[in-house]
Amino acid sequence: MAKPATKARKGAKGGRNKGGRNKEGQKTLGAGKRFLALFIAIILVTLFFDSMILLAAGMIPTGVAYLTDRGPRKHATRTVAWMNLAGCLIVILDLWGGGGSLDHAIRLLMDPLNWVLMFGFAGIGWVIYFTLPPIVSGYLALSQEMQLKDLAKRQKALEKEWGSDVRKNAPLDRLDMIEEEIAEAERRAKAPKASGGEATDSETADSEESMGVEAGEDLTDTPAGRPVAGRHGVASGQSGRTPAKAG
Amino acid sequence: MALKVSGGKGEEAVEPGGPLLVKDRFEVHPDHPLPHLDNPPAVAVRTTHTRDGSRQIYALVCDPKMPPRLDIVSTVHRVDHRNLQRVVDWSVLDWPQEGRRCPVVVMEQPQGDRVFPQLTDWRAPMTEEAVTRLFLAPVVSILRDMHALGVHHRNIRPNNLYFVNSDDREMCLGECFTAQPGTNQTALFETMECGLAAPAGRGEGGAENDLYAVGATAIALLTGKVPMAEKTDEEVMLRRLNVGSYAALVHNQRISLTMMEPLRGLLNDDPKERWTLEDLSLWLNGRRLSPKQQVMPTKASRAYSFAGRDYFTARELAHAMHRHWDSAVMPIRDGSLDTWLRRGLSEDDRVEAVNQAKGGVGQHDDDKLIARVLIALDPEGPVRLRDFSATIEGIGSLVGLNVHDANARTLFARVNSMGLGQFWLEQQRKVDPNQLRYLTRMDKAKMVMNQPGLGFGIERVAYELNPNLPCLSPLFERDYIATIEHLLPAYERLAQAVEAGRVDPVRRLIDRDSAAYIGVNYKRPSGTELRDIEREGDDPPGRIAQIRLLANIQDYMHKKTDFPALCALAATILEPAIERFQSRERRARVRDRLRKAARGGRLSALLDVVDDQQEVANDQRNFESAVRNYAASVEETIQVKRDIKNRSQLAHEVGGQLASTFSALGATVTALITFIVWWF
Numbered sequence: 001m002a003k004p005a006t007k008a009r010k011g012a013k014g015g016r017n018k019g020g021r022n023k024e025g026q027k028t029l030g031a032g033k034r035f036l037a038l039f040i041a042i043i044l045v046t047l048f049f050d051s052m053i054l055l056a057a058g059m060i061p062t063g064v065a066y067l068t069d070r071g072p073r074k075h076a077t078r079t080v081a082w083m084n085l086a087g088c089l090i091v092i093l094d095l096w097g098g099g100g101s102l103d104h105a106i107r108l109l110m111d112p113l114n115w116v117l118m119f120g121f122a123g124i125g126w127v128i129y130f131t132l133p134p135i136v137s138g139y140l141a142l143s144q145e146m147q148l149k150d151l152a153k154r155q156k157a158l159e160k161e162w163g164s165d166v167r168k169n170a171p172l173d174r175l176d177m178i179e180e181e182i183a184e185a186e187r188r189a190k191a192p193k194a195s196g197g198e199a200t201d202s203e204t205a206d207s208e209e210s211m212g213v214e215a216g217e218d219l220t221d222t223p224a225g226r227p228v229a230g231r232h233g234v235a236s237g238q239s240g241r242t243p244a245k246a247g
Numbered sequence: 248m249a250l251k252v253s254g255g256k257g258e259e260a261v262e263p264g265g266p267l268l269v270k271d272r273f274e275v276h277p278d279h280p281l282p283h284l285d286n287p288p289a290v291a292v293r294t295t296h297t298r299d300g301s302r303q304i305y306a307l308v309c310d311p312k313m314p315p316r317l318d319i320v321s322t323v324h325r326v327d328h329r330n331l332q333r334v335v336d337w338s339v340l341d342w343p344q345e346g347r348r349c350p351v352v353v354m355e356q357p358q359g360d361r362v363f364p365q366l367t368d369w370r371a372p373m374t375e376e377a378v379t380r381l382f383l384a385p386v387v388s389i390l391r392d393m394h395a396l397g398v399h400h401r402n403i404r405p406n407n408l409y410f411v412n413s414d415d416r417e418m419c420l421g422e423c424f425t426a427q428p429g430t431n432q433t434a435l436f437e438t439m440e441c442g443l444a445a446p447a448g449r450g451e452g453g454a455e456n457d458l459y460a461v462g463a464t465a466i467a468l469l470t471g472k473v474p475m476a477e478k479t480d481e482e483v484m485l486r487r488l489n490v491g492s493y494a495a496l497v498h499n500q501r502i503s504l505t506m507m508e509p510l511r512g513l514l515n516d517d518p519k520e521r522w523t524l525e526d527l528s529l530w531l532n533g534r535r536l537s538p539k540q541q542v543m544p545t546k547a548s549r550a551y552s553f554a555g556r557d558y559f560t561a562r563e564l565a566h567a568m569h570r571h572w573d574s575a576v577m578p579i580r581d582g583s584l585d586t587w588l589r590r591g592l593s594e595d596d597r598v599e600a601v602n603q604a605k606g607g608v609g610q611h612d613d614d615k616l617i618a619r620v621l622i623a624l625d626p627e628g629p630v631r632l633r634d635f636s637a638t639i640e641g642i643g644s645l646v647g648l649n650v651h652d653a654n655a656r657t658l659f660a661r662v663n664s665m666g667l668g669q670f671w672l673e674q675q676r677k678v679d680p681n682q683l684r685y686l687t688r689m690d691k692a693k694m695v696m697n698q699p700g701l702g703f704g705i706e707r708v709a710y711e712l713n714p715n716l717p718c719l720s721p722l723f724e725r726d727y728i729a730t731i732e733h734l735l736p737a738y739e740r741l742a743q744a745v746e747a748g749r750v751d752p753v754r755r756l757i758d759r760d761s762a763a764y765i766g767v768n769y770k771r772p773s774g775t776e777l778r779d780i781e782r783e784g785d786d787p788p789g790r791i792a793q794i795r796l797l798a799n800i801q802d803y804m805h806k807k808t809d810f811p812a813l814c815a816l817a818a819t820i821l822e823p824a825i826e827r828f829q830s831r832e833r834r835a836r837v838r839d840r841l842r843k844a845a846r847g848g849r850l851s852a853l854l855d856v857v858d859d860q861q862e863v864a865n866d867q868r869n870f871e872s873a874v875r876n877y878a879a880s881v882e883e884t885i886q887v888k889r890d891i892k893n894r895s896q897l898a899h900e901v902g903g904q905l906a907s908t909f910s911a912l913g914a915t916v917t918a919l920i921t922f923i924v925w926w927f
Contacts (some may be wrong), residue, residue: 082913132906140890
């Protein structure tokens with residue numbers, strides 16, 4: 001059951017290329033690649049000057065996205081860039097259909113509909129970018145909840161069969177530390193919200209939903225089933241307490 | 248302890264009840280006492296044979312606190328003599344008046360009366376010829392048979408003689424089982440050495456004790472009254488010490504020259520001069536010698552004043568010093584005793600012995616000094632230390648009968664540690680091999696006593712030195728365990744009582760007393776189990792060891808007897824041992840099997856269930872695996888919770904990836920459609 005999250009972690013860590021990283025950890029191109037890119041750009045500008053003018057103007061949203069995107073892997077930029085490029089392609093095809101000249105390119109740029117088209121597609125890119133993470137977060141919450149429930153059931157079954165002695169080698173102190181960290185993070189997240197802060201709704205909703213267990217089975221005495229501090233325990237209705245160390 | 252049935256003297260009303268069956272052969276009727284046959288502390292009750300109602304028998308119910316000599320019953324049963332009251336059988340039965348189990352000896356009932364109903368009673372003097380024919384001749388024959396079998400009667404006295412028939416033409420000697428040797432005798436019928444000792448410390452004794460009692464009894468028969476019967480033992484001993492036993496007993500009575508010879512021989516205070524059975528036998532066959540003059544101990548030329556009285560002999564003084572223990576140290580320390588011994592008594596040997604006694608004693612060890620000096624003054628006398636006074640053979644029985652008396656235990660330990668037995672032996676002019684044997688046993692006892700483990704200590708010593716001592720464990724307060732074969736049935740009765748709520752629940756089956764009893768009387772190895780019980784206590788291995796010890800006894804001695812109540816109790820005691828199993832399911836299974844095994848009545852079956860090493864190992868292995876699984880699941884939990892903590896980041900990362908992917912797909916689709924539209 002840990003697969004989606006693991007995959008996600010791998011995704012976060014993976015994807016390294018041969019380029020270096022700057023001080024902020026962001027990917028940077030190597031000197032050879034930079035030179036190659038510059039070379040291609042010069043050739044393209046030389047060969048398709050009118051198209052490049054159009055493209056340069058139409059891809060402004062992507063440039064803005066690049067400047068505002070603080071993520072190490074520039075997902076926002078990529079998302080906006082792809083859609084922005086699709087929008088620009090429509091206008092460029094229109095340019096190529098008209099014979100292709102600098103005048104035609106300027107005429108096209110003078111048409112507001114073309115701007116709407118190019119920027120609109122960039123906007124769709126932004127919409128995609130802002131819509132997917134909450135959906136993923138919701139999926140992760142559901143998945144983690146299921147995992148915890150399964151783990152709690154396994155732990156409950158072991159405790160039923162072997163008693164509390166079965167906990168003797170379990171790293172419960174580390175679990176406590178993690179739970180305290182979660183509680184602390186939630187306290188920090190709630191504080192600005194209470195004072196009109198900007199905590200995202202999605203985070204709060206995530207944490208409240210993540211550890212629910214079936215009402216019929218009391219799993220709250222298991223390490224996996226006990227409510228995390230600062231959260232509303234779904235099964236037990238407890239809230240905001242530091243979990244006692246089991247065993 | 249005195250039994251409640253007192254022989255119909257009216258002290259206690261006896262509730263009517265049905266007869267009690269003994270060994271399926273005898274019916275004992277507790278509500279029909281036979282007071283004229285009582286032999287205190289044993290009481291006589293009417294008894295009938297289940298198949299032969301014409302047999303004249305009765306039962307003597309013994310005091311369980313004064314263990315009877317059950318070990319000699321079968322031996323004496325072999326002495327078939329019409330002038331010896333015949334023992335039929337013995338057993339242990341529930342004695343309703345006492346509310347506990349008591350040993351009982353079934354005897355044949357004499358048809359005539361007692362010769363002397365009480366020692367203080369008078370009767371018509373018997374002629375010399377009658378005494379010889381009715382008493383001396385048969386007694387010699389009986390004693391010869393008994394002594395040949397290695398048994399001594401030790402209970403000969405006028406009120407233990409019966410007329411065989413109502414015509415008073417024949418006498419028979421009464422029983423000798425209902426108490427330890429010499430404990431029922433007054434000092435009058437004990438030799439000087441035993442008379443000076445406490446009744447419980449008189450020891451097994453020998454032929455000389457029986458012969459002395461024969462002499463004293465003969466005087467009573469000849470004179471028609473027991474001499475000094477109204478006096479206390481202390482007064483009797485003082486008189487005997489002063490004038491000698493013969494003179495004290497005969498006093499002013501007229502004894503013919505013919506009878507004087509055997510009586511002086513039998514009542515001689517010098518053990519070496521005392522008549523033997525052979526001498527008496529020769530006399531009965533007509534040998535006549537001039538009566539031996541009693542050799543009196545050396546009398547001092549001047550008296551020694553001690554505790555307000557004058558003493559002329561060393562033995563008298565030793566007796567007095569024992570009676571006034573705390574005053575005895577002064578004359579020993581200040582040298583006045585030495586002066587009197589040298590100048591008054593003029594016995595160089597005695598002076599030497601006293602000096603030897605003083606040697607090797609610490610400056611402040613007064614008790615040891617007094618005890619050694621008393622031995623030096625009276626080498627044939629008992630070993631004395633404050634309230635402790637026993638012959639060398641009687642030390643064991645004294646400690647056996649007082650094993651739960653803290654003072655007696657302390658004194659016994661001190662007698663041992665002071666080496667008084669060894670010193671006593673050194674002072675003897677002639678050493679009896681029996682005394683050497685007893686001393687060796689005492690040395691062994693010393694080692695056993697100093698061992699602190701379960702099954703050792705003073706309890707073990709008591710059982711080692713007293714083969715007749717029943718198990719004195721508080722568990723069996725209301726039972727009587729005469730032999731090791733009685734042990735498990737007693738446990739069964741105890742378990743039944745616990746089950747019925749008549750006694751408090753039992754937490755341990757083996758305590759110090761029962762462990763020592765088993766250690767002495769169970770002849771197969773039991774050391775491992777006792778060590779485990781000692782080491783593990785109430786922990787499961789200790790509990791299992793308790794049951795294993797009892798299971799061994801059952802397998803060895805009661806192969807065909809089941810003890811379901813004991814097994815049920817054992818199953819309760821073993822309950823914590825089930826907790827050794829970690830698995831709840833396995834525990835439930837073992838508990839169920841244990842319950843079923845308990846119904847079978849075999850203790851070993853319980854152990855097969857609880858102490859199955861394979862099962863324990865499997866459980867342990869599975870438990871360790873479960874612990875590993877649990878730890879792994881908590882590790883997973885930690886990982887999941889770490890993911891929860893980082894969920895926002897994860898969601899953004901994965902969402903970003905997905906968004907760029909969807910965006911790329913969307914762009915590609917858009918581009919394709921645009922191309923197609925543009926192309927056509």
